Amino acid sequence: MLSVLLFVLFASGTPTFTPVLPPSYPLAVRNPYLSAWLPGNQAAELPVAVPQFWNGQNLTWSIIARIDGQAYSLFGVPVPGAGVKAASVQSAEYTSTHTTFTLTAGSASFVLDFLSPISPLDYVRQSLPFSYVTVSASGTNGATPDVQIYSDIDNSWIGQFGEDVQTSWSYATTEASTSVLTLTPGGTANYSEVNDMAQWGTAVYCARGSDVSAGVGMSSDVRGSFAVNGSLSGSWQWRPGSVIGFSQCLGTISAPTNVTFAIGYWRPAAVNYMGNARTAYFTSSCQDINCACVHALTDFQAADAEARALDATIAGKASSVAGSNYSDILALSARQAFGAIDITIPADTLDTNDVMAFIKEISSDGNVNTVDVIYPTAPILYVMAPEYIRLLLEPVMQYLATGDWPHNYTVHDIGSNYPNATGHNNGTAELMPVEECGNLLTLAYMYTKASGDKDWVEKYQSLFQGYADYLVVNGLYPTQQLSTDDGAGSVANQTGLAIKAAIALKAFGAMTGQTNYTNYGDQFAAVLYNQAVGVDAGKTHFILVENADDTWALEFNLYMDVLLGLNTFSTDALAMQTSYYPSIRKPAGVALDSSLDWGKTDWMIFAASTAMAQGVDNEGVRDMFIDDVHALITNGLNPVPFSDKFFVENQGPDVQGGWNSYRARPVVGGHFALMALGGPSQILVGAGESHKRASLGRHG
Ligand SMILES: *[C@@H]1O[C@H](CO)[C@@H](O)[C@H](O)[C@H]1NC(C)=O
Ligand SMILES: *[C@@H]1O[C@H](CO)[C@@H](O)[C@H](O)[C@H]1NC(C)=O
Ligand SMILES: *[C@@H]1O[C@H](CO)[C@@H](O)[C@H](O)[C@H]1NC(C)=O
Ligand SMILES: *[C@@H]1O[C@H](CO)[C@@H](O)[C@H](O)[C@H]1NC(C)=O
Ligand SMILES: *[C@@H]1O[C@H](CO)[C@@H](O)[C@H](O)[C@H]1NC(C)=O
Ligand SMILES: *[C@@H]1O[C@H](CO)[C@@H](O)[C@H](O)[C@H]1NC(C)=O
Ligand SMILES: *[C@@H]1O[C@H](CO)[C@@H](O)[C@H](O)[C@H]1NC(C)=O
Ligand SMILES: *[C@@H]1O[C@H](CO)[C@@H](O)[C@H](O)[C@H]1NC(C)=O
Ligand SMILES: *[C@@H]1O[C@H](CO)[C@@H](O)[C@H](O)[C@H]1NC(C)=O
Numbered sequence: 001m002l003s004v005l006l007f008v009l010f011a012s013g014t015p016t017f018t019p020v021l022p023p024s025y026p027l028a029v030r031n032p033y034l035s036a037w038l039p040g041n042q043a044a045e046l047p048v049a050v051p052q053f054w055n056g057q058n059l060t061w062s063i064i065a066r067i068d069g070q071a072y073s074l075f076g077v078p079v080p081g082a083g084v085k086a087a088s089v090q091s092a093e094y095t096s097t098h099t100t101f102t103l104t105a106g107s108a109s110f111v112l113d114f115l116s117p118i119s120p121l122d123y124v125r126q127s128l129p130f131s132y133v134t135v136s137a138s139g140t141n142g143a144t145p146d147v148q149i150y151s152d153i154d155n156s157w158i159g160q161f162g163e164d165v166q167t168s169w170s171y172a173t174t175e176a177s178t179s180v181l182t183l184t185p186g187g188t189a190n191y192s193e194v195n196d197m198a199q200w201g202t203a204v205y206c207a208r209g210s211d212v213s214a215g216v217g218m219s220s221d222v223r224g225s226f227a228v229n230g231s232l233s234g235s236w237q238w239r240p241g242s243v244i245g246f247s248q249c250l251g252t253i254s255a256p257t258n259v260t261f262a263i264g265y266w267r268p269a270a271v272n273y274m275g276n277a278r279t280a281y282f283t284s285s286c287q288d289i290n291c292a293c294v295h296a297l298t299d300f301q302a303a304d305a306e307a308r309a310l311d312a313t314i315a316g317k318a319s320s321v322a323g324s325n326y327s328d329i330l331a332l333s334a335r336q337a338f339g340a341i342d343i344t345i346p347a348d349t350l351d352t353n354d355v356m357a358f359i360k361e362i363s364s365d366g367n368v369n370t371v372d373v374i375y376p377t378a379p380i381l382y383v384m385a386p387e388y389i390r391l392l393l394e395p396v397m398q399y400l401a402t403g404d405w406p407h408n409y410t411v412h413d414i415g416s417n418y419p420n421a422t423g424h425n426n427g428t429a430e431l432m433p434v435e436e437c438g439n440l441l442t443l444a445y446m447y448t449k450a451s452g453d454k455d456w457v458e459k460y461q462s463l464f465q466g467y468a469d470y471l472v473v474n475g476l477y478p479t480q481q482l483s484t485d486d487g488a489g490s491v492a493n494q495t496g497l498a499i500k501a502a503i504a505l506k507a508f509g510a511m512t513g514q515t516n517y518t519n520y521g522d523q524f525a526a527v528l529y530n531q532a533v534g535v536d537a538g539k540t541h542f543i544l545v546e547n548a549d550d551t552w553a554l555e556f557n558l559y560m561d562v563l564l565g566l567n568t569f570s571t572d573a574l575a576m577q578t579s580y581y582p583s584i585r586k587p588a589g590v591a592l593d594s595s596l597d598w599g600k601t602d603w604m605i606f607a608a609s610t611a612m613a614q615g616v617d618n619e620g621v622r623d624m625f626i627d628d629v630h631a632l633i634t635n636g637l638n639p640v641p642f643s644d645k646f647f648v649e650n651q652g653p654d655v656q657g658g659w660n661s662y663r664a665r666p667v668v669g670g671h672f673a674l675m676a677l678g679g680p681s682q683i684l685v686g687a688g689e690s691h692k693r694a695s696l697g698r699h700g
C-alpha cells in the first residue's frame with residue numbers, strides 16, 4: 001500500500017507545499033453552511049480528490065480543462081470518463097484567504113485559486129454567502145493551446161445523498177452576461193439540518209461570459225459532452241446522480257487567461273432568533289439569487305485585491321510577532337474562525353441598524369452563540385473587528401434582558417441547535433455559571449477598551465452588575481461545576497475558574513469605575529497566589545483544584561489579564577506559571593490539566609501569549625507552544641479542518657499528535673492571541689467604500 005502510494009507520488013513528481021501541507025485546505029469557507037474543504041492527504045492527487053463539507057461528507061465539485069481537444073481532470077473527478085487524462089499537480093499553497101493549486105496538463109499549466117474573502121468591516125462583503133474559484137490557464141514553453149474550462153457541482157451541496165430525495169434545479173441568464181445554476185432541496189423544513197448541512201436554502205453556481213454554456217444531467221453525460229465538444233448542449237433533465245455544470249471557452253491562449261466561478265449557499269432566512277427570521281446582511285443589497293450572482297462576480301476583483309493585501313498583512317505581522325511557524329498557524333485559522341459566523345439583519349425589515357452576529361459552536365455541539373466559544377474566538381476579532389464582540393453578544397444580552405432566562409448567572413448559549421436561537425426559557429442549558437459570567441464581563445470590557453464605546457455596556461449595566469455580584473459570591477470557591485473544557489468533567493474549587501472570576505471582576509471594575517469590584521478581584525488574586533490557595537506550597541505553579549498541591553493545569557485564563565492590562569496577577573505569578581510549563585510538557589504538548597492526555601491549541605496559544613507579558617518575556621516557552629501547535633498541523637495524522645483538541649501522548653487508543661473529536665471550530669481565532677498583544681484593530685479590512693455607502697444609504 002505504502003509503496004504504491006510512494007510510486008504514484010514519485011511518478012507524478014512530488015508537489016511542493018507552501019507554507020506547509022496542512023490537515024485540510026479551506027476551499028469555500030464563509031459561514032456554517034458554506035464550508036467546503038480539501039483534506040490535505042488528497043492534495044497531491046487533486047484531479048481525483050473528493051472535497052468535503054466540514055463534517056466529512058463528500059462533495060461533488062469538479063474542474064476539467066480541455067486542451068487542444070483533449071480533456072484533463074484538474075480537480076474533483078474521482079471517476080474520469082473514457083479518454084479523460086489527469087493533470088499533474090505541481091504545488092499547493094494556502095494563505096489566510098486563498099488556497100491555490102498549480103497543475104500542468106498537455107501544453108498548458110493551470111492555477112486553481114479558491115478564494116473565501118475575509119472582510120469583517122464590510123458587512124455586505126463579509127456576509128455574502130459565496131466563495132470563488134478562479135481557473136487560470138497559460139501555455140507552457142511558448143505554446144498557444146486552445147482551452148475550454150468545465151466545472152460542476154451536485155446535490156451533495158444541499159445535504160442530499162440518497163436516490164429518493166427531492167431536488168429541484170434552475171438555470172437562468174441575467175444581467176452582465178451572468179449565468180446562474182441552482183439546486184434546492186424539497187420537502188424539508190426551514191432551519192433544519194442533516195449532519196450539520198443546511199436542508200433549507202439553495203446551492204448556487206454562477207459564471208460570467210458570453211461564451212458560457214450550461215448543462216444539467218448525469219455527470220458522465222454532461223462531462224462527456226464537454227470532453228467531446230468543449231461546450232454543453234442537449235436536453236436537460238435532473239435524475240439522481242446528476243450534476244449542474246458550466247463550460248467556458250477561453251479560446252487560444254497566448255497570455256495567461258482566467259475564468260472565475262462563484263459558489264454559494266443562499267438562505268433567505270438564515271437564523272431563527274426567538275422566532276424572528278434574520279437574513280444575511282448582504283440581503284440589504286440583493287433579495288434574490290440572480291442579483292446575488294451578479295453582485296458576487298462583479299465584486300470579485302475588489303474582494304480579491306483586498307484579500308491579497310490581507311494575506312500579506314497577516315503573514316507579515318505574524319512572522320514579526322513570533323516567526324514563520326506562527327504565521328503558518330494564523331493563515332490556516334483565519335477562514336475557519338470567520339467561517340462559523342453569520343452577520344444578520346431582520347429578514348422582514350432589512351433594517352441595517354439592527355445588526356446581530358451569530359456563531360455556531362461547530363462540531364462540539366452546534367449551540368448558538370456559546371459564550372465560552374466567543375471568548376476563545378475573540379482575539380482574531382480584537383485584532384480585525386472588535387465590534388464583532390458586541391455583535392455576537394448583542395443577541396445574548398437581548399435575550400438575557402427579557403428575563404426569560406430564569407437564573408442570576410449568564411446563560412451558556414442562546415440555542416441548542418444552530419440556527420435556532422430560541423433561548424432556554426425553562427432554565428435548562430449547559431451549566432457553567434462562573435465560566436460564563438467571567439467570560440461575559442471580560443468580553444464586554446475587551447470590546448469597550450478596544451472600541452471606546454461606553455454606551456453599549458451602559459445599556460446592559462444592571463445585568464452585567466448582577467453577574468459581577470454573582471462572581472463576588474460564587475467566584476473564589478466555585479461549587480462543583482463544568483468549566484469551558486466540559487470534556488474534563490465537573491470539578492469543585494477549580495483554580496482556573498477562580499482566576500477567571502478575579503480577572504472578570506477587575507474588568508468590570510475598570511469598565512464601570514466601581515472600585516469595590518476591583519478590590520474583590522485583587523482580593524481573590526491575593527488568596528489564590530499570595531495565600532497559596534491556588535498554587536502549590538512551594539509556589540512553583542497554579543494547581544487544578546484549590547489546595548490540591550499534586551495537581552496542575554494550563555492556566556489560559558491568565559491571558560486576558562495580560563491583554564487587557566488589568567494587573568490582577570503579579571508578574572511573579574505569571575513568570576512562575578510560565579516557567580513551569582516545560583516541566584509538564586508531554587511528547588506532543590502540554591495537556592490541559594494533570595488528569596488528561598489531551599490539550600487545546602487555543603489555550604496553548606493563550607499560554608504562549610501570557611509568557612510574553614511584560615517582565616515575563618519568556619520566548620522559549622512561547623515558541624514551545626507555537627511549535628507544538630505547528631507540529632499538530634504538519635504531522636500528517638489529521639485530515640480534517642484544523643482541530644483545536646488533540647492528544648499530547650500515546651495512551652490506550654489515543655495517538656500522540658492525533659486530533660480528538662473537534663474540528664473546524666471558530667476557537668482557532670484564539671491563535672491570534674499573541675498578535676492581539678500588539679493592540680486592537682491592528683488590521684482593518686473592509687472599512688472601505690461599500691460599507692460606508694451601505695450605512696450612509698440607510699441613515700441618510
Ligand atoms: C467519499 O470519498 C472517498 C474518496 O475520497 C471514498 O473513498 C468514500 O467511499 C466516499 N464516501 C462516501 C460515503 O461516498
Ligand atoms: C430548528 O427548528 C425547526 C422548527 O422550528 C426544526 O424544524 C429544525 O429541525 C430545527 N433545526 C435544528 C438544527 O435543530
Ligand atoms: C456535440 O455537439 C453537437 C452539436 O451541438 C451535438 O449534436 C452532439 O450531440 C454533441 N456531442 C456530445 C457528446 O454532447
Ligand atoms: C484574471 O485575468 C484578469 C484579466 O486579464 C487579470 O486582471 C487578473 O489578475 C487575473 N486573475 C487571476 C486570479 O489570475
Ligand atoms: C421558510 O422561510 C421562507 C423564507 O423566509 C418563508 O418565506 C417561508 O414562509 C418559511 N416557511 C415556513 C413553513 O415557515
Ligand atoms: C427544557 O427544554 C429543553 C428543550 O426544549 C428540553 O430538552 C428539556 O428537557 C427541558 N428541561 C426541563 C427541565 O423541562
Ligand atoms: C442567585 O440566586 C440564588 C438562588 O436563586 C441565591 O441564593 C443567590 O443569593 C443569588 N446570588 C446573587 C449574587 O444574587
Ligand atoms: C472548596 O473549598 C472550600 C474552601 O476551602 C471548602 O470549604 C470546600 O469544602 C471545598 N469544596 C469541595 C467540594 O472540596
Ligand atoms: C459596589 O458599589 C456599588 C456602588 O457603590 C454598589 O451599588 C454595589 O452594590 C457594590 N457591590 C458590591 C459587590 O459590594
Ligand SMILES: *[C@@H]1O[C@H](CO)[C@@H](O)[C@H](O)[C@H]1NC(C)=O
Nearest residue numbers: 323325627628630631632634
Ligand atoms: C516550527 O515547528 C516545527 C514543528 O512543526 C519545529 O520542528 C521547528 O523547529 C519550528 N521552526 C522554527 C523556525 O521555529
